[in-house]
């Protein structure tokens with residue numbers, strides 16, 4: 135079976151503040167797979183993610199998403215591309231002054247011409263998907279940590295993105311909430327056919343959700359392959375990472 139590439143990163147390098155942060159990064163993200171980006175603190179994962187999300191300009195190398203080189207896109211085209219991408223940040227990023235329902239509706243209200251009724255219908259359907267129907271009228275401050283994550287996930291997928299980025303989604307969750315969040319992420323892939331990129335430090339999550347792993351150290355890809363390949367990898371950093379998790 136040939137895998138379809140959703141993101142192709144070729145020889146991406148970046149310097150910030152005079153320091154080399156990313157060096158010659160190349161890997162692909164494949165259709166309907168969950169790709170986990172791993173690496174120690176400071177390895178360059180967030181900087182890499184920012185390049186994929188268009189938050190940092192490409193200095194050297196190429197990032198191709200849905201077949202288009204993002205550095206060569208016009209502003210309108212970039213805007214359309216980023217509507218097809220959802221982002222789920224570790225702190226949730228919900229606005230405290232709005233209810234959960236209003237928070238989830240916001241991206242659609244700002245970026246679509248859909249009627250209020252239709253938006254409301256979509257919001258309820260996303261809340262159902264993340265098992266959070268009871269939170270529609272609540273404010274973020276009234277939610278538990280696990281509920282906040284699920285609300286943020288509902289907002290990240292409200293525009294039905296084909297590609298979802300999750301930046302440390304499980305940070306700060308207890309083990310049971312973490313398992314249920316992982317199940318949700320797996321459901322998004324299985325039920326909605328999303329391709330998902332996850333940056334995480336949670337080793338238990340990696341075992342549950344990862345199809346493919348990209349391991350970054352000092353701004354370089356030191357390993358890439360399936361979860362099974364990662365578990366048998368001879369690379370020292372990768373071995374150490376999984377050994378310490380045993």
Ligand SMILES: Nc1ncnc2c1ncn2[C@@H]1O[C@H](COP(=O)(O)OP(=O)(O)OP(=O)(O)O)[C@@H](O)[C@H]1O
Pocket residue numbers: 150151155173174175176177178179180181182
């Ligand atoms: N805007 C910036 N200007 C200069 N240096 C930066 C900038 N952003 C990040 N860095 C540096 O780039 C390196 C990689 O940072 P990055 O945030 O990508 O690490 P990370 O792998 O995401 O770490 P963590 O797991 O702790 O989030 C760090 O040394 C950091 O200090």
